[in-house]
Amino acid sequence: MQESPKTLKQCLDLGAQHLERTQVExxxxxxxxxxxxxxxxGRMDLHRxxxxxxxxxxxxxxxxxxxxxxxxxxxxxxxxxxxxxxxTLKVDKRALIPRPETEQLVEIVLxxxxxxxxxxxxxxxxxxxxxxxxxxxxKELDNGVFVGIDLSPEALSLAMENAALTGLEDKVHFARxxxxxxxxxxxxxxxxxxxxxxxxxSVDGLERKILEHEPRIALDGGADGLDIFRALIFDxxxxxxxGGGVFFEIGxxxxxxxxxxxxxxxxxxxxxKRDYAGRERFAMATQGDSG
Numbered sequence: 159m160q161e162s163p164k165t166l167k168q169c170l171d172l173g174a175q176h177l178e179r180t181q182v183e184x185x186x187x188x189x190x191x192x193x194x195x196x197x198x199x200g201r202m203d204l205h206r207x208x209x210x211x212x213x214x215x216x217x218x219x220x221x222x223x224x225x226x227x228x229x230x231x232x233x234x235x236x237x238x239x240x241x242x243x244x245x246t247l248k249v250d251k252r253a254l255i256p257r258p259e260t261e262q263l264v265e266i267v268l269x270x271x272x273x274x275x276x277x278x279x280x281x282x283x284x285x286x287x288x289x290x291x292x293x294x295x296x297k298e299l300d301n302g303v304f305v306g307i308d309l310s311p312e313a314l315s316l317a318m319e320n321a322a323l324t325g326l327e328d329k330v331h332f333a334r335x336x337x338x339x340x341x342x343x344x345x346x347x348x349x350x351x352x353x354x355x356x357x358x359x360s361v362d363g364l365e366r367k368i369l370e371h372e373p374r375i376a377l378d379g380g381a382d383g384l385d386i387f388r389a390l391i392f393d394x395x396x397x398x399x400x401g402g403g404v405f406f407e408i409g410x411x412x413x414x415x416x417x418x419x420x421x422x423x424x425x426x427x428x429x430x431k432r433d434y435a436g437r438e439r440f441a442m443a444t445q446g447d448s449g
Contacts, residue, residue, distance in 0.1 A: 166193060167208040169217065173224050180228045188233050192223040195237050230367045242290045244297055247320045252312040253287035254376045259433045260352050263407050264294045266431065266440055267350055272403035278302055279347035282338050282397075284390060285309075287376060289317030289330070291350055296329045304330045307338065310375060337389050341397040349394050352407035353386035355379040383409055387416055395423050398445040406441045413438035 164172070170189040177185035190201045196216050197207055212220065226236045234240045234255045239248055242256040243264060249255055273279055279302045283292035286306030296304040308314050314332050321327040338349060356377050362369065364377070379385055387406065394404050404425065408416050413430035420428045425443035433439035 163211040165209050166204070166212050169193075169212060169220065173220070176224065177228055182227055188227055189224070191233055191237060192220055192227075195223075195239075196220060230370060232367050232371055235371060243294045245290070245293060245320075245324050247288055247290055247293070248316065248323055249288060250316065251371060251373065252310070252316040254372050256288055256290040259439050260290060260407060261294075262433055263350065263352060263405060263440055264291055264298075266442065267295060267348060267403075267405050268298060270348075270403055270405070270442070272348060272401070272444070273299070275401070276302075276347050280341075280345055281305070281348040281350065282307065282341065282346050284335075284338050284349065284351040285353045285376070285386070286317050286332065287313050287352070289320045289332070291352065292330055293317075293320055293324055293326050295348075295350075296326050297324065306330060306332045307335045308332075309334065309336050310373070313373070313376070337393045338397050339393040343396050344399040346394075346397045347399060347402045348405065349390070349398055349403070350405040351386075351390055353379065353390065355383045355386070355407070355409045355412060357381065357383040379409075382415075383412060384415055384419070387412075387419055391419050391423050391425075394425075394445070400445050400447045402445045404441075404443050404445075407439060408441050410437035410439060413441065416441040 170193060173189040174186040177188055182188060190204055193204055194201045196219050223236050227233055232255055234249045235251065239246055240256055243261050247256060281295055281302050281304050283306045286292055286308045289306055292304050292306040306317055311334060314334055318332055321330050354377050356379055358381055361374060361377055398404060417428050417430055420443040424446050426446045427444040429442050430438050431440040
C-alpha cells in the first residue's frame with residue numbers, strides 16, 4: 159500500500175524529531191525557520207500551509223536545509239539571512255552571526271547622552287563584521303557620519319552587500335583597517351566595537367557549530383582576550399573628542415579588566431552593564447575634558 163503524502167505539519171514534526179536526535183537546540187523552531195524561508199513568510203504564518211502537502215521542490219529544499227543543520231551548520235548560515243533590530247541582513251561564513259546581545263549594545267549607544275549633544279555625530283564601528291552595528295545605527299539615527307572598519311576583506315565585502323541590501327550604501331562608509339588610529343585627533347563622537355574577546359586557549363572549546371563555521375579571527379582575542387581592547391582604547395584616547403563615548407561588547411568575566419584599562423587611560427564615567435541574561439556584557443566610558 160502506497161504511503162499517503164505528508165502535510166507540511168507532518169514534515170516539520172519528522173524533521174524536528176531528527177534534529178532532536180542530533181542534539182540541535184530548539185529543533186521545531188529550526189524546522190519552522192527553514193519552512194518559513196521557503197514559503198516566503200513569517201513563522202507565525204506557517205499555519206496557512208500546515209495541512210497542505212508541500213511541492214516536491216519545497217520538500218527537497220527542506221531536506222537539504224535539514225541535512226545541513228543536522229551536520230552542525232548554524233541555522234543562520236543555512237537560511238542565508240537573519241534579522242537584527244529593524245534590518246534583515248545577509249549572513250554567511252565571512253563574519254560572525256549577529257546576536258541578541260549585540261542588539262542590546264546598539265540600544266545602549268542610541269540611548270547614550272553622548273548622542274543627545276551631537277547634531278551630526280561621527281560614529282565609528284571597529285570590527286564591523288556583517289555591518290550589523292553600524293548599519294543599525296545609521297538606520298535609527300536621523301543624522302550622522304557612519305564608518306565601519308574591519309581587518310578582514312571578506313567581512314567588509316559582506317558588510318557592503320548588507321549596506322546595499324538595506325538601502326544604506328550612501329549613508330555608511332566602509333574601510334579596511336585594524337583600529338581607529340587613522341581618524342583625526344578629537345574627531346570621533348562615538349566609538350563602538352564588538353571585538354574578538356575570547357581568550358585563545360578557550361576558542362578551541364567553543365561549540366562545534368561556532369568553531370567549525372564562524373571565522374576564528376572574529377573570536378580570538380589573544381592570550382587573555384583583551385588584546386583588541388588595549389589597542390582600541392590606546393587609539394580612542396587620541397581620536398575620541400572630549401565628551402565623546404566608547405562602547406564595547408565584552409566577555410562575561412572581563413568587566414573589571416576592561417574598566418581598569420579605560421580608567422588607566424583617563425576615561426571617565428566608566429560603567430559595566432549586564433545583558434538581559436544577567437551577565438556582564440558591555441563597557442562604556444566618556445572621554446575626559448582635554449582642557
